[in-house]
Amino acid sequence: MRQKLPDKRLVELCALFGVSRQAYYLAQKTAIKTDISHMVVLALVAEFRTAVPFLGTRKLLYMLSPEMEKHNIKMGRDQLYDLLRFHGLLIRRRKRSVRTTDSNHSLKRYPNLIKHIMLSAPEQLWVGDITYIRTQDGFSYLSLITDAYSRKIIGFALHPNLEATGCIIALEMAINGRKKDSPFILVHHSDRGIQYCSKSYTELLNRDRIAISMTESGSPYDNALAERVNGIVKNEFFPKKIYKDYKEAKKSIEIIIKNYNDKRPHGSLDYLTPSKAHDMSGEISKRWKHYPYKKKGMQEEPLETV
Secondary structure, eight states: OTTTOTTSOHHHHHHHTTOOHHHHHHHHHHHHHHHHHHHHHHHHHHHHHHHSTTOOHHHHHHHHHHHHHHTTOOOOHHHHHHHHHHTTOOOOOOOOOSOOOOOOSOSOOOOOOOTTOOOOSSSSEEEEEEEEEEETTEEEEEEEEEETTTOOEEEEEEESSSSHHHHHHHHHHHHHTSOTTOOSOOEEEEOOOHHHHSHHHHHHHHHTTOEEEEOSSSOGGGGHHHHHHHHHHHHHHOTTOOBSSHHHHHHHHHHHHHHHHHHOOBGGGTTBOHHHHTTOOSOOOOOOOOOOOOBTTBOOOSOOOO
8 A cells, every 4th residue: 555655645645544554553463473483383383394294283273382382482273273274284084995914814804802902001912013104116014012091102013915924924913022020911903804813823822821812803903002003103104105115114114113103193092102101100181172174275184083
């Protein structure tokens, strides 16, 4: 307006819109402050997503809150969502497409022992599952063992094929890191895949007196926590990453698992990281809800629940 009416004094222009000069200067100051705040928040988002590249909005808000408070920045979930959307930083989830479970075999299947299990500490229930990692040569397969109480990944192995070897390496890592003074009976739960039913795998569980539990059907909901952790690792850390080969993928897995365990907060753990929750006992408050994002055709899905 000042450019179109250069001969008009500021007081006259303000009068045209029914505002005072003080209100005009305050609006300018507020706009500048907002721009600076947005720049700070975007810089912090970039920093946090260096460790967890595809972290969702609610988790980001929780991690950003202490830093925003230091800078006297007030921003809620919807404002952060709008800022990320404006700058094209929202995350779209990918759906699982490669099948890693082969339950068409004659090996012994074990009953489901965890239908009514109540967890109060680590070392009570481990869940195992396999997910795939893309490479230019095809697929490699990541076996994970997760503590169901803390969501901490305590055993992992990347293997070039779906043989039981990868699962066994992950299980051995979990067993070697097990707390020696745990008073609980430990249960290992998995799907009925041939790797988990194999003689070498079940013998390892029996050797360490770990009870064996398996899903009753092929539904992923029967092993939902393991499926969910697999999804977090893939979708938030490298959903679009295609590694050159198996060796390159294997080198990055250790860093990814460490960042997941030490830096990724969980709504179902009162926004603690798995590593912190693994040192706790007793009930941990859940702080997640289903938030329906439906703004201008953009949706961040699915909403995290762990």
